[in-house]
Amino acid sequence: MYDLTADCERFLAEEGAVDGLLHVWVPHATAGLAVLETGAGSDDDLLTALSRLLPRDEAWRHRHGTPGHGRDHVLPAFLPPYATIPVLAGRLATGTWQSICLVDTNVDNPVRHVRFSLLRG
Numbered sequence: 001m002y003d004l005t006a007d008c009e010r011f012l013a014e015e016g017a018v019d020g021l022l023h024v025w026v027p028h029a030t031a032g033l034a035v036l037e038t039g040a041g042s043d044d045d046l047l048t049a050l051s052r053l054l055p056r057d058e059a060w061r062h063r064h065g066t067p068g069h070g071r072d073h074v075l076p077a078f079l080p081p082y083a084t085i086p087v088l089a090g091r092l093a094t095g096t097w098q099s100i101c102l103v104d105t106n107v108d109n110p111v112r113h114v115r116f117s118l119l120r121g
Helices: 005-015 042-053 070-078
Strands: 020-025 031-036 082-088 099-104 115-120
Touching: 005 020, 005 099, 005 115, 031 042, 031 070, 031 082, 042 070, 042 099, 070 099
Parallel strands: none
Antiparallel strands: 020 082, 020 115, 031 099
């Protein structure tokens, strides 16, 4: 899990954003985005829940890569590879404890790209 919130804020500053919608997209078959509290255990709780829901075992039909890798390809059905966040006065209009996080349980490929786009309002 990687917290993208500072990257989102940096993008908005570079774009001179005022009001609009920030769209975050992860173009990978094993990654998703989550908006949640981080640092107080919720991030670990999410990873634990995903491990229980999508165990890394041999039950998956998708079998290339490390054992259990098929579950990594199912993850985006639960955590979509996109998020859209309102922007007001150049700032993310998130709640006090909300962060935008990349979640990817795929240990076979550690390199990920994230695309940001701004729809000005």
